[in-house]
Amino acid sequence: MSPSTDTSTFALRARWVIPVASPPIAGGVVTVRDGRILSVERNAVDRPASRTFDLGDAALLPGFVNAHTHLEFSDLAAPLGEPGMAICDWIPRVVAERRRPERDSDAAVRAGIQESVRSGVTAIGEIAQPNWSAPAIESLPLAVNVYLELIGTGPQRAHELCAMADQHLRRTAPPDARWTPGISPHAPYSVDRAVVERLRDMPLAMHIAESRDELELLATASGPMRDMLAALGAWREGTFGGLSPADYIRSIVADASTSGFATAASAKASRTSAPALVVHGNYLDAESLDVLAASQRPVFVVYCPRTHFFFRHEPYPLAELRRRRIAVAIGTDSRASNPDLSVLAELRFLAATFPDVPPAEVLRMGTLAGAAALGRSDECGSIEPGKAADLAAIRLDAADKLTPYEQVLHGVGDVLATIAAGRAVYDPLGLIAAEPIH
Ligand SMILES: [Zn+2]
Missing domain, CATH: 2.30.40.10 (Urease, subunit C, domain 1)
Structure with a gap:
């Protein structure tokens, strides 16, 4: 031509x-x-x-690459609840919002896609619900990892979740679309570790070490998170105690050859070298950091700066992550805990909060590192x-x-x-x- x-x-x-x-x-x-x-x-x-x-x-x-969000809440005008609230008070509000009958999550996802491009975002790590809509994701040519959210505990539910994951992972985008499937076991307190281990070779994102309450639940099977699970009808006796975030991170990053759980179907869909995302990591302890630093599998911690600030968490362990050369990508999380979906705003907030981090590195977290976290560094993330x-x-x-x-x-x-x-x-x-x- x-x-x-x-x-x-x-x-x-x-x-x-x-x-x-x-x-x-x-x-x-x-x-x-x-x-x-x-x-x-x-x-x-x-x-x-x-x-x-x-x-x-x-x-x-x-x-920009938004490595973690939930577009289904993109129609919220403001975060749910109040700044500084306990996560155990916030989660029930999210559950209630999701159950609101007049909700149009499809329209919210489309609004989130539109807001993303207004913010310069072209790649997204999206946590999707089972009823997610491919046409909404395909409404603009963005690179989207659609991590299917898996929530629920108990043997019967574990079986269902693995079947859902298997079905989702078999989906393929049309030739002109840019989404790929992945899975998101929600969090240590909301999905069984057996499910995580069974699916761990897949492209995966999981909220881990988000709050002190989560650590208390894992270690002692008590505290505010136990009360919250009981109130939601989701408490299962004998699940927790003597655990830490490191146990879950180990389940994710362990060498695939040691996996004794892979089903035939999941093995077929396996993408063993696919990166794993540890979302938030606000309270990663020394053992967790050791496991992350030693991981053979590509693993990224996704820092959500303004969501971290919304909950008034303790200072983010960014210096420790950097010192150990653990890769960090950036997410906005959803509008249920953040005012908007702008990664640029996250990077500016991060640069102001951590003036010691070189600006070039900050920008890389929101672009090339994010692309690598989504397994797309050959495709995007740099010019x-x-x-x-x-x-x-x-x-x-x-x-x-x-x-x-x-x-x-x-x-x-x-x-x-x-x-x-x-x-x-x-x-x-x-x-x-x-x-x-x-
Ligand atoms: Zn999230």
Whole structure:
């Protein structure tokens, strides 16, 4: 196809291009063809002007990766409950919200997808309910890991959950869609460890070490979380006591060859090298950190900065995770505990909370590390030739004497445009006016 008729090729110029995997480029130009990044250059020439769009005073970044959310709550105007509330008081509110008869979770997921692209997010680790809707997820060309949430205890329920997981893992997206299936055993207090061990070789995300109450329940089978489970009719005698988060993390990261639980069906669907996500990890103890650091399986801790702050947890163990070189990705969690679904806002909050973390590393957590956490680092997470053209343009408003990373993280500039798989999915100013962009 000659350049003059090739409508699938266009170029974006910005004051800064921040590829993440390589140093920022002043006046960089990113060329896109057929939904993929063709080249990343400084002041590229030789382009038909009509196909080059100048984003002006902006930084062009890889699209952000939200490694953990629950889009079903994206229609909430504000988090449930009050800041600083106990998680054992908050969970019943979530349960009640989910049971609200007039709820339209499909519309909420669509709203969450739309809000994500307005925030520059192009890849999502989504925790989905059994009635999740593929068309809602496919409403925009985002890369979504659909982790089916598994909740319930007891042998009969374990059997049901494994069957549900098996069915979900067999699903495949249509050729032009970008979602892949995974599973999410909810948390140590809400799903049996036998289920986790049976499914552990799958792409997996699990809330672990989220609260002190959870640790108390595991260790002593008592405390506020026991009372909460009893009130919800979900208490099972003899399940807890003498356990710690490390036991669950071990169940997830253990070498697949030692698994004695894999069913024929799950073995067939096995993706042994698929990353595992330990979501929150607010109260990871030394033993848990040891297990994570020694894991042969790729494992990521997903820090949800503003949700952590909403509950007024103790300081996040980020320094310890970094010291042990345990990979950290970033999630917003849902709007039931967070004001919005912006990973950029999470990164700015993190940068302000942890000024010692180098800005380049902060940005990597919300892009390339997140892509790796979703098993998609070959596909997205950085601006590199061959990867999907998943891009976010951020308005630069901070002093130019700052580094480009700092201008993004210390500024308040909003998202100007978002591109997913080469398509302008958010472009309110018409900066990328070429039509059609495929
Ligand atoms: Zn969550």
